[in-house]
Structure formats: C-alpha cells, structure tokens
Amino acid sequence: xxxxxxxxxxxxxxxxxxxxxQCAQDMNHEYMSWYRQDPGMGLRLIHYSVGAGITxxxxxxxxxxxSRSTTEDxxxxxLSAAPSQTSVYFCASTRTGNYGxxxxxxxxxxxx
Amino acid sequence: TQLLEQSPQFLSIQxxxxxxxxxxxxxxxxxxxxxxxxxxxGPVLLVTVVTGGEVKKLKRxxxxxxxxxxxxxxxITAAQPGDTGLYLCAxxxxxxxxxxxxxxxxxxxxx
Numbered sequence: 001x002x003x004x005x006x007x008x009x010x011x012x013x014x015x016x017x018x019x020x021x022q023c024a025q026d027m028n029h030e031y032m033s034w035y036r037q038d039p040g041m042g043l044r045l046i047h048y049s050v051g052a053g054i055t056x057x058x059x060x061x062x063x064x065x066x067s068r069s070t071t072e073d074x075x076x077x078x079l080s081a082a083p084s085q086t087s088v089y090f091c092a093s094t095r096t097g098n099y100g101x102x103x104x105x106x107x108x109x110x111x112x
Numbered sequence: 113t114q115l116l117e118q119s120p121q122f123l124s125i126q127x128x129x130x131x132x133x134x135x136x137x138x139x140x141x142x143x144x145x146x147x148x149x150x151x152x153x154g155p156v157l158l159v160t161v162v163t164g165g166e167v168k169k170l171k172r173x174x175x176x177x178x179x180x181x182x183x184x185x186x187x188i189t190a191a192q193p194g195d196t197g198l199y200l201c202a203x204x205x206x207x208x209x210x211x212x213x214x215x216x217x218x219x220x221x222x223x
Contacts, residue, residue: 004154035213040121042114042200043155043213059212090154098162100145101202101211103154 002026006091006104013081013111021076021107023091031094032074033058033101034066036087043090049074081111115139116203116214124220125191133186133217135201142204144177144184145211149198191221 007022025032030051035043045058049068063085065077074093078085088108092101116137125131135144143162147155159168161177161184168175172195174187184201198218202211 033210040215042116042118042215043202044114045210045212048210058210092154098143098145098160100147100157100160101155103156105152105154 004091004093004102004104006089006107008107009105011107011109013078013109015081015083015111017081019078019081021078021089021091021109023074023076023104024072025074025091025093025102026072027093027095027102028071029093029095029102030071031096032068033092034064034074034076035090035092036060036085037090037106038087046076046089078109083111085109086111114215115212116201118199118201118214118217120217121215122218122220124222127192127221127223128190131188131191131219133188133199133219135184135186135203135214137182137203139203139205140181142181144181144204145202146175146184146186147200147202149200149216155198155200188219191219193221193223195219196221 004025033048034046037043044060047066049055088106090106091104094101119134145160146158149155159175164179164181166177172189176185201214
C-alpha cells in the first residue's frame with residue numbers, strides 16, 4: 001500500500017500565484033487533514049475533513065481552500081500565495097478510533 | 113499561542129542517559145498521542161493514551177497521561193542515538209479526530 005501520497009515534494013512560487021497541493025490515500029480512511037509545520041511551532045491544523053463532501057476549518061485556515069469530492073483525495077489550494085505561507089505542508093489521514101494519523105512525506109513550499 | 117506547549121524545546125544528551133519530555137495545556141483532551149519525526153519525513157505515531165492517569169510502556173519509552181487529561185509526559189530510559197528526532201504530542205478535542213499538535217521537542221542523543 002502506498003499510504004498517503006503528497007505531490008509535489010518541492011515547490012517555489014512567486015507572491016500572488018496560486019497552486020494546488022495534492023494528497024491521496026489508499027487506506028479508505030474517513031478523516032483527512034492538512035497541517036503546516038514551521039520551526040518552533042510544531043504542526044498547525046489548516047483544514048480537515050471527516051468524510052467525502054464535508055470539510056471544516058482548523059487553527060490557521062486563512063489563505064487556503066480545500067474540497068473533498070472523494071474519500072481518497074483531499075487537495076489544498078493556495079489562492080494567492082504570500083511569503084508567510086512558506087512552510088512544510090503535511091497531509092494526514094486516519095480512521096475512526098484511536099489509530100493515530102498516517103502522514104505523507106510533506107511538500108516544502110517557498111514563496112518568494 | 114499554541115494549545116499544547118512542550119518542554120524542553122531542544123535536548124542534547126549522552127547515550128545512556130535518561131530524559132523526560134513534557135506536554136502541557138490548559139485544555140482537556142479526549143485522547144493524546146505522541147509522534148516521532150525524522151528529517152524530511154512525516155511524523156510517525158508512537159502511542160495513544162485515552163484515560164486520565166494512564167501509563168503505557170514501549171520498550172524504553174514510558175508515556176503518561178495526566179489525571180486531569182490536560183498534560184502528558186514521555187520518559188526515555190538509557191537513550192540511544194536511534195532515539196534522535198523530533199518528538200510531538202498531539203491532543204484530540206471533542207472526539208472528532210481533530211488533533212492539535214504541540215510545539216515539539218528536538219532530541220539529539222550523542223554516541
């Protein structure tokens with residue numbers, strides 16, 4: 001099984017550009033989340049989904065959009081990139097019960 | 113301000129020493145998890161604790177969930193270089209599988 005797959009692994013954007021970070025999981029997990037990781041701040045929750053068609057905001061949702069049209073996919077869209085969005089982004093999924101999240105290997109995004 | 117504060121932020125110790133990492137909050141959590149992350153990778157789950165006062169052991173690692181379910185600790189006995197990594201606690205609120213992560217503790221074990 002591939003687990004959680006994130007693409008791309010690296011990306012450089014100019015301020016104002018838009019892009020979509022892709023996330024796919026093949027474990028039939030109901031729950032999926034997007035986190036960003038910055039030095040000294042651990043991981044902060046951006047958006048999450050409890051199932052196809054259902055999404056909600058986390059701690060730091062501004063500047064990001066998500067959708068969940070299928071169980072497998074949970075893309076994260078940056079509407080107009082800003083330097084403050086330079087970070088490492090992780091997608092994660094889990095199922096009902098205390099199983100913990102399975103994380104992707106991350107996307108390192110730099111906005112110049 | 114983060115929901116979960118971890119201390120210390122950085123820890124560098126000699127192989128064979130013991131250490132404790134703390135995860136504290138003013139909020140109550142329905143469960144709490146500990147993860148370990150290596151450079152360039154996503155975090156990997158170590159343990160989940162769900163009951164106040166619960167203690168779980170994983171070989172040389174001991175995890176404790178506070179009685180009030182607001183804090184947790186991770187104790188490593190006889191640390192080894194392979195324990196080097198970033199340790200993250202994550203608390204679940206409202207049993208909605210939304211986990212909020214702590215600030216992280218970067219551990220370096222020197223051979």
